[in-house]
Amino acid sequence: MTSPAIPFVASSSYPVRAGNRVRPLIDGEPAFRRICQAIEMARESVQVTVTFMWAAFEMPDGRGSTLDVLDRAAARGVDVRLVFWRPDAETERHRRNAFWGSAAHVGLLEARRSAVKIRWDRAHPGFCQHQKSWLIDAGADGETAFVGGINLNPHSMVAPGHHGEGHNHDVYVELAGPSTVDVHHNFVQRWNEASERLAPDGRWGAGSETDLPFPTRIPAPCGGATVQVQRTIHAGRYCDGTAAPGGHAFDVARGERSVFDQYRAAIDAARRSIYIENQYLDVPDIVDCLHRALERGVDVVLLMPAEPDVTLPVSPERRAVLDSRARLGAFANFMLAGLAGLGADRRRKPVYVHDKLMLIDDAWATVGSCNLHRYSLFGNGEMNVSFAEPDTVRALRCELLHEHLGRDTAGLDDRAALELFRRIAKENRTKRDAEDPAWQGLAFELDAATHVG
Structure with a gap:
C-alpha cells in the first residue's frame, strides 16, 4: 500500500520548507561528539538553549565540560550565547539539575573568566523552558542546527548498544538547509525576551545586555527533506511576532501548540x-x-x-x-x-x-x-x-x-x-x-x- 503524504500543520509559527538535510544522532555520545565537532569548526557564532546542565558534565573524547568546549570557542572570537532555564518557586525541585544562575554558578563563571554570554529565562509559572537546541554560525553559509531531547548530564553519555543501569536512550537530529533559519529565529525570540534579562542576576558576560536582530536570510537548499519546525509556547510568554524569513507574522503572544x-x-x-x-x-x-x-x-x-x-x-x-x-x-x-x-x-x-x-x-x-x-x-x-x-x-x-x-x-x-x-x-x-x-x-x-x- 502506498501511504499518502503525512500533513504538516498550519498552526506553526514556521513554514514548511523543502531542501533540507536531516541526520539523526542516536544516543548521547555520538550526538555530543558531533555537536562538539561543529562547535570546534564554528567561525562566527554558537547559540544554545539549555534546560538541564550539570556543571561538571564531561563531553566525549576528553574535551572537558560543556563550559570548557564553549569557552574555547569564545576564546578564539566566536560569539557564544546561551539561554538557560531558571526554575521558579513551583518548579524549584528541578534546580539541582539546572544551571540556573545561583551564586555558585556565577562564581564558577567568574573563576573561569568565561567569555560566553548568558541570559536566564523562566517559563510560565509551574512550567519548564524545555527546548534543547544548538545552532552553529547562525545566518552564515554552512549554518547548522541540532534539535532534540538530550540533557547535559552523565546519564546521557552513552554509546549506542552499551546501555546499562542509569543510562538514558535519547536522540537528536542535525539539521542543515532552509529550516535552520527557524531555529535561529526561535533563539533570537527567546534571547531578546528572556524573562530575567533586566534582573541584576539575570544575565552574564560582556555583551549579554545587547539584543539580537532577527534573521533575514534563508539558507540555501542542501538536501531532500521537507521540514517544519514546531513548538509549544505558552500564551503571554513572548510578544514579538516578527515573521521568520519566508514565513508569516505570528501572534506569539497568543501561544503556540503546533x-x-x-x-x-x-x-x-x-x-x-x-x-x-x-x-x-x-x-x-x-x-x-x-x-x-x-x-x-x-x-x-x-x-x-x-x-x-x-x-x-x-x-x-x-x-x-x-x-x-x-x-x-x-x-x-x-x-x-x-x-x-x-x-x-x-x-x-x-x-x-x-x-x-x-x-x-x-x-x-x-x-x-x-x-x-x-x-x-x-x-x-x-x-x-x-x-x-x-x-x-x-x-x-x-x-x-x-x-x-x-x-x-x-x-x-x-x-x-x-x-x-x-x-x-x-x-x-x-x-x-x-x-x-x-x-x-x-x-x-x-x-x-x-x-x-
Missing part, C-alpha cells in the same frame, strides 16, 4: 505503521488518535521507560487516561515496550527512554524535546523538527531497531519490522519473567494494563 497539532494530524494520517519513543503518554487526544489508528489496522509500537520516573500525580483525571491507554493493549497490532541492558552482574537493568520521537509509515518523522504529557504539549517551551524524507526515516527506523532488537531490519518493510519487534519483545518478556538474561537485544514487552509512565 507540536500537539502535528502529533494528532500525523497519527490520523498513518496508514501502515506508527513507532513512538517517549517518556510519557497520558494525553487523552493522543490516546484517542492511536485507538482510531489501531482500529483501521495500523501497526503501533510504543517504547517507554520500563521503570518510569513518575513525577506526575496519578489524579483521577490521569487515571482515566491511563485506563484508556491500557485498552490499546487489547489490539494484536499494538505493543507497549521498554528497554533493559545487561549490568555488570549480568542481570538485566532498565534503560530510561528519554527521547521524544515518532515515525510514520517509514516516510515521516518528528524528533525534539516534547513529551506526550500536558506540560510539554500545553505549557512548557518545546521545539520539535518534523520531516518527510523516506530514505532518512527508514534508515532511522533500521538504526533504532538494530539497537533495540539486535537485528538488522533493512530487508523488512515497516510493518514486518514492527511485527518482528513485537515477537522479540514478547520472547524477551518471557525470559525476563524467568530471570534469564540471555535476550535478543534490549526490548521487552510491558504490561499495558499496569504501566503508569
Whole structure:
C-alpha cells in the first residue's frame, strides 16, 4: 500500500520548507561528539538553549565540560550565547539539575573568566523552558542546527548498544538547509525576551545586555527533506511576532501548540505503521488518535521507560487516561515496550527512554524535546523538527531497531519490522519473567494494563 503524504500543520509559527538535510544522532555520545565537532569548526557564532546542565558534565573524547568546549570557542572570537532555564518557586525541585544562575554558578563563571554570554529565562509559572537546541554560525553559509531531547548530564553519555543501569536512550537530529533559519529565529525570540534579562542576576558576560536582530536570510537548499519546525509556547510568554524569513507574522503572544497539532494530524494520517519513543503518554487526544489508528489496522509500537520516573500525580483525571491507554493493549497490532541492558552482574537493568520521537509509515518523522504529557504539549517551551524524507526515516527506523532488537531490519518493510519487534519483545518478556538474561537485544514487552509512565 502506498501511504499518502503525512500533513504538516498550519498552526506553526514556521513554514514548511523543502531542501533540507536531516541526520539523526542516536544516543548521547555520538550526538555530543558531533555537536562538539561543529562547535570546534564554528567561525562566527554558537547559540544554545539549555534546560538541564550539570556543571561538571564531561563531553566525549576528553574535551572537558560543556563550559570548557564553549569557552574555547569564545576564546578564539566566536560569539557564544546561551539561554538557560531558571526554575521558579513551583518548579524549584528541578534546580539541582539546572544551571540556573545561583551564586555558585556565577562564581564558577567568574573563576573561569568565561567569555560566553548568558541570559536566564523562566517559563510560565509551574512550567519548564524545555527546548534543547544548538545552532552553529547562525545566518552564515554552512549554518547548522541540532534539535532534540538530550540533557547535559552523565546519564546521557552513552554509546549506542552499551546501555546499562542509569543510562538514558535519547536522540537528536542535525539539521542543515532552509529550516535552520527557524531555529535561529526561535533563539533570537527567546534571547531578546528572556524573562530575567533586566534582573541584576539575570544575565552574564560582556555583551549579554545587547539584543539580537532577527534573521533575514534563508539558507540555501542542501538536501531532500521537507521540514517544519514546531513548538509549544505558552500564551503571554513572548510578544514579538516578527515573521521568520519566508514565513508569516505570528501572534506569539497568543501561544503556540503546533507540536500537539502535528502529533494528532500525523497519527490520523498513518496508514501502515506508527513507532513512538517517549517518556510519557497520558494525553487523552493522543490516546484517542492511536485507538482510531489501531482500529483501521495500523501497526503501533510504543517504547517507554520500563521503570518510569513518575513525577506526575496519578489524579483521577490521569487515571482515566491511563485506563484508556491500557485498552490499546487489547489490539494484536499494538505493543507497549521498554528497554533493559545487561549490568555488570549480568542481570538485566532498565534503560530510561528519554527521547521524544515518532515515525510514520517509514516516510515521516518528528524528533525534539516534547513529551506526550500536558506540560510539554500545553505549557512548557518545546521545539520539535518534523520531516518527510523516506530514505532518512527508514534508515532511522533500521538504526533504532538494530539497537533495540539486535537485528538488522533493512530487508523488512515497516510493518514486518514492527511485527518482528513485537515477537522479540514478547520472547524477551518471557525470559525476563524467568530471570534469564540471555535476550535478543534490549526490548521487552510491558504490561499495558499496569504501566503508569
